[in-house]
Amino acid sequence: MSGPSAQCPSCGAEVAFRWSGAVQTTCGYCDSILVRHGTDLERVGKVSEPPPTTSPIQLGTEGRYEGRRFTVVGRIVYGYERGGWSEWHLVFYDGSSGWLSAAMLEYSVSFLVEDAGPIPYEAQITRGLRLRLFGDTYEVTDTTPARYLGTEGELPWEYHDRGDMTFADLKSAGGRVVTLDQSEDPPLVFAGEYVDFDELSLENLREDAGEVLHHEQVRTLNCPRCGSSVEVRQAGMSVNVVCASCASVLDATSPGAKVLQSFEKRAHLEPLIPLGAKG
Ligand SMILES: [Zn+2]
Ligand SMILES: [Zn+2]
Known part of the structure; x- marks a missing residue:
């Protein structure tokens, strides 16, 4: 899966895209955050430090979900009161995009849902609220105030100048999960499920992962x-x-x-x- 490449406007290095649909990426040489406009790249900021991680996943990790192979091409890191978590951006071999959420060794795979239907205002979304979504009933199990900490790699949208936001987690009786990202209005709706780490058959994990996980x-x-x-x-x-x-x-x-x-x-x-x- 080789995508287009362009020149970093900051340092001149060649920036290769793993995914042709990427809107934002980071320069591997000078850590500039770059946004793509057609064939040009605009520098919009700099990665202040590599976002922290205790996950064995890294850019370039490959795996499988429901029989479809994917590559990890990007990441958004959030902080909340009990720590941090990563949303890894997955690109499947058919070019579609998904997210692997890794929080405290709990993993879920989800996909952005366009046209999810009407979603109540943020102030109305509280624990216990029930919503009818995609023909199923979901209950709000948590709302989490969070803070954008950083990004790396390729993302399907511009995401570099965020602040505080609230996420709402919803679950269906059948174990499906929905996350509302209320940094946008209307909120972004992600639907998916919890996954077993081993079933993702991940390859090209960080070599120091064992150490990171166990110490x-x-x-x-x-x-x-x-x-x-x-x-x-x-x-x-x-x-x-x-x-x-x-x-x-x-x-x-x-x-x-x-x-x-x-x-x-x-x-x-x-x-x-x-x-x-x-x-
Ligand atoms: Zn650069
Ligand atoms: Zn002190």
């Missing part, structure tokens, strides 16, 4: 407010950490660990981490 990753950063060293467990998954010394809430995903929230009146606070705990 807890720990790194330390320095609190930019008080200078104490702060341990980040599950590096790459943790989004927010709390400095045990000054109780600042730090963004572990930003370079230099930006302070998200700090507490001036420490003396009046209950300790966030029990004394004696290794923080």
Whole structure:
């Protein structure tokens, strides 16, 4: 599956597309985020750092879903209060596009549904709400406020300047899943199902995957407010950490660990981490 290629407007490197339908890609040499206009590429930003991952999947991973072979060509990474997850962009050999969602070792494959019918306003979508979609009844099981963290590789649309958004997860009695991406109005509707990792028959996985999966990753950063060293467990998954010394809430995903929230009146606070705990 070889697609067209073009020149990176930033560094001049040849940027080859795995998929001819790609609208956005990243330059493998200078990390520019590039958007395609016909045969030209426009630089719209830069990948600040490789999006964190604890997944064995990578660009170029191949697999099989319902007997159809696919290649992983892109990724969007989101953060939420308990960590992060990746939406891997799959391109099937017939040129169609799908998504493999990998969150905390739980995998699902889904497809964008055009013309899904009317969807209630975001404010009306709350846990327990039932919706009739594609001839089936779905119940909202979760709404998840999330934050766009980054992209890599080829995507079917422009996706580089996002902020906060809310996702809604719905399930049918038969085990089908629907995700509403409410960053768009009307929301993007993805329909699919949970999949067993082994049944995807994935090849060309990351070689260090075993290590990533089986050992807890720990790194330390320095609190930019008080200078104490702060341990980040599950590096790459943790989004927010709390400095045990000054109780600042730090963004572990930003370079230099930006302070998200700090507490001036420490003396009046209950300790966030029990004394004696290794923080
Ligand atoms: Zn470049
Ligand atoms: Zn601190």
